[in-house]
Amino acid sequence: MTLEELKKLISKDETKNIEPQNEPQNEHQNEPQKRALTIESLIVENESISINAIAERLNAARITVRRDLKKLSYAWEGALKNGRWVREL
Structure with a gap:
């Protein structure tokens, strides 16, 4: 997936299913999805x-990012200073 495709998904996700502001729990339901797309x-x-x-x-805790990376099936490959994120199969 390209960066442009991800940006389109993020912008579409922000505009659909807009709920009234008087229900604060609904605004947090899409946070994990938005966070995943941003990651x-x-x-x-x-x-x-x-x-x-x-x-x-993301203005999030490191443990939250670690959990999201695991859910997204990302793993660190290589040395700490010159490694990279790869998808696990």
Whole structure:
């Protein structure tokens, strides 16, 4: 999936199913999906991005990013300083 395709998915996701503001629980239901799409796009941009950098960009905890990466089937391949994120099969 290209970066442009991911950006289109993110923008489509933000505009559909807009709920009234008086139901705060609904606004958080799509957060994991948006976070996952953002993580995907960050990895497409820079496959060696650190968990700390992803967490900063998302304003999320590192453990949340680790959990999302695991759900997305990403694993770190290579040395710490010159490795990269790859999808597990």
